[in-house]
Amino acid sequence: MTSSTPADIRLIASDMDGTLLDADGQVPENFWPVLDRLLAAGIVFVPASGRQYQTLQAVFGDRAGLVYIAENGTNIVQDGTTIALETVVPAIIAPVVEWVRSTAAAGADLGIVLCGARSAYIERDDEAFVAHVRPYYAALEIVDDVLAAAAADDVLKLAIFDAGRAETRTGPAVLALGLPADVVISGENWVDIMRPGANKGKALIQLQKHLGISREQTMAFGDYLNDTELLDAAGHSYAVANAHQSIRARARHQAPSNLDEGVITSILAALPNLAPELA
Structure with a gap:
């Protein structure tokens, strides 16, 4: 694991269950002001989940600037429009x-x-x-x-x-x-x-190309085996402390657990300019 701080982050993708969500399966209340400041700064936030798009959209609402990677990378949606769809054979x-x-x-x-x-x-x-x-x-x-x-x-x-x-x-x-x-x-x-080759990482790469954002301008967070390719597609990959051991070994950085709001903590540590007005 390295300890360097990302300098120019324009895209943040996070798994949901076991990563961003708390023990009750809810988005921590402390995340919402962070999300608002990310979007205001022009940083794209991407819920990347095995959950379906309709479920993710119900959680996050109609915030402009969000892009969804749903169904483990088989459905990418921006502003209600499908960017890519990967159907099974x-x-x-x-x-x-x-x-x-x-x-x-x-x-x-x-x-x-x-x-x-x-x-x-x-x-x-x-x-x-x-x-x-x-x-x-x-x-x-x-x-x-x-x-x-x-x-x-x-x-x-x-x-x-x-x-x-x-x-x-x-x-x-x-x-x-x-x-x-x-x-x-x-x-x-x-x-x-x-479908063979469909995963969160492939979807993130498609999204990077679509948005003109590089791998080194991307952060990603995950905890389980279906997050492997997602972390590989990000220059700054984070495994939460409760992650599967293979994910912890794969990621460049370790974040606190989902119970300790590891995604929030790591975003603010990497992008401290977002923090001052949150108190």
């Missing part, structure tokens, strides 16, 4: 859905979310599962058959909830299907399946 959808159905029927606590550009779709409707899904998907429909729903939307991602063994069971099992897809462990209980 259609042939992967049925095999993944059928694997989840059969594995759940054998007793595993699994559920699938088919993540479309318009809405997310689930067919498991018990209260416990829906409670796990709803925080990430503001646009959510419970349907009889997610495969039928797939035909009427652009499918950006398939997300599998595994209550106990996402990294050791679901991830390896889906990889073993040999499908043309990238399989990413995006949280303790979540596995995401996307």
Whole structure:
């Protein structure tokens, strides 16, 4: 880890869960004045998340200057306009859905979310599962058959909830299907399946080109395996203290944990001119 201070930051991308958000899954109140001052200074802030765009937009509202990297990099949206969309290879959808159905029927606590550009779709409707899904998907429909729903939307991602063994069971099992897809462990209980090469880092690079901002003018924050490429795409990468060990090893800097408002602390340390009027 280096201790140098970024000099000319024009773009800041941050993961949400486990990184920016607090223990209750909320944006810390201390972040809002920092965000307002970032935007006033012409610095682009990018929520970069596995959450869908509709969910992120509901959290941040209609602030001009925000760009969203949603669905783990498969959907980039600026001012309500889609900049880039990465849909899954259609042939992967049925095999993944059928694997989840059969594995759940054998007793595993699994559920699938088919993540479309318009809405997310689930067919498991018990209260416990829906409670796990709803925080990430503001646009959510419970349907009889997610495969039928797939035909009427652009499918950006398939997300599998595994209550106990996402990294050791679901991830390896889906990889073993040999499908043309990238399989990413995006949280303790979540596995995401996307188009090959689609990730937060690729999206950040696309955004840098779109905005004319360089890698060295970019900060990025993350905590989990789906943040690997995001950190690689930023000249100034930060792992929060609670991050997965491989992410801590990957990042150039370490930030305090999400519980200690590590994103806020690190932004103000790197850009001290934002701090004086915050008190």
